[in-house]
Amino acid sequence: xxxxxxxxxxxxAYSRQERLHPASAKADTTPPTxxxxxxxxxxxxxxxxxxxxxxxxxxxxxxxxxxxxxGVINLQPLTxxxxxxxxxxxxxxxxxxxxxxxxxxxxxxxxxxxTNGQSCGSKPGYLQVKTWSNPTxxxxxxxxxxxxxxxxxxxxxxxxAFVPRGTSIPKPPGTVVTGVLTGMTAAATxxxxxxxxxxxxxxxxxxxxxxxxxxxSQATSTTVGKTTTxxx
Numbered sequence: 001x002x003x004x005x006x007x008x009x010x011x012x013a014y015s016r017q018e019r020l021h022p023a024s025a026k027a028d029t030t031p032p033t034x035x036x037x038x039x040x041x042x043x044x045x046x047x048x049x050x051x052x053x054x055x056x057x058x059x060x061x062x063x064x065x066x067x068x069x070x071g072v073i074n075l076q077p078l079t080x081x082x083x084x085x086x087x088x089x090x091x092x093x094x095x096x097x098x099x100x101x102x103x104x105x106x107x108x109x110x111x112x113x114x115t116n117g118q119s120c121g122s123k124p125g126y127l128q129v130k131t132w133s134n135p136t137x138x139x140x141x142x143x144x145x146x147x148x149x150x151x152x153x154x155x156x157x158x159x160x161a162f163v164p165r166g167t168s169i170p171k172p173p174g175t176v177v178t179g180v181l182t183g184m185t186a187a188a189t190x191x192x193x194x195x196x197x198x199x200x201x202x203x204x205x206x207x208x209x210x211x212x213x214x215x216x217s218q219a220t221s222t223t224v225g226k227t228t229t230x231x232x
Contacts, residue, residue: 028084031154036083037190038075038154039183041135041174042067044108045161047120050173051108058098065092065152071176072183075152089129089158090148103127103146106162114162123164130169132157135177135184140169155184 032038044051057066064078065087073092077083082091093101098109103105106127107113117124124135132140132156143150147160157180161169 002225028080028086028140030084031086032075032152033083034076034077034080036075036154037187038152039180039187040073040075040152040155040159041071041172041176042073043071043159043170043176044106045110045163045169046106046111047125047163048080048113048167051111054096054099054109056141061095063091063095065095067092067096070179071172072179073160074183075154077144085151087152088148089150089152089160090146092152093148101148101160103148106160119163120162125162126165128161128163128165128169130159130161132171136178142169155180156178 007231043053046126053071054067055068056069062078064076064082065073067073075082075087077087080086090101093099096109099109100107100113104116104127105113113126114120114125116126119125127147129143129150130140131143131150133153135157136159140157140159150158156174160173161167163169
């Protein structure tokens with residue numbers, strides 16, 4: 001009986017670990033794919049005050065969704081677990097040291113835990129998330145589900161807030177917007193350069209073949225043009 005109980009507990013623990021941190025997720029053809037180079041912006045609003053941006057993710061981070069600092073999230077998938085429907089706000093938060101994000105609570109590194117209903121000034125605060133589809137979008141929308149399930153999108157802006165209901169949630173600061181625009185431009189330039197290089201490389205065999213043919217033709221012309229002189 002003891003063996004069965006221990007086995008059951010082990011299986012439950014393993015199942016939970018796999019659900020939260022899939023070791024070998026299947027390939028997802030939904031963007032972002034393994035070749036993606038996306039940039040998002042994020043800010044945290046605690047009771048009406050925007051917190052300083054998260055520091056850059058540790059170099060030891062084993063996921064392809066991390067921050068370079070200044071409120072910018074870089075999404076460059078390392079495995080299938082970073083792609084498609086796995087590329088969520090929860091995956092980013094779950095792998096950032098000291099950051100806690102659940103369906104009802106938020107804790108920033110080195111800060112206190114804020115849970116739904118807890119005092120936020122003179123009113124109870126609640127975890128809320130607002131998104132903007134791109135850096136220049138004026139109007140955002142509140143996300144109604146578990147914030148951990150929020151799918152990341154290229155150019156997206158996110159404000160994670162713990163504020164009273166009905167509070168106006170601001171867009172991430174201008175420095176974050178600038179960082180996202182810069183990241184998107186860099187990715188686009190990189191992609192264009194890569195495409196040009198690939199196209200150039202694909203033409204190399206043709207150029208080589210043409211050069212070889214030209215050289216052969218010149219050699220033949222030289223041979224035919226020679227006159228042989230025989231001594232009497």
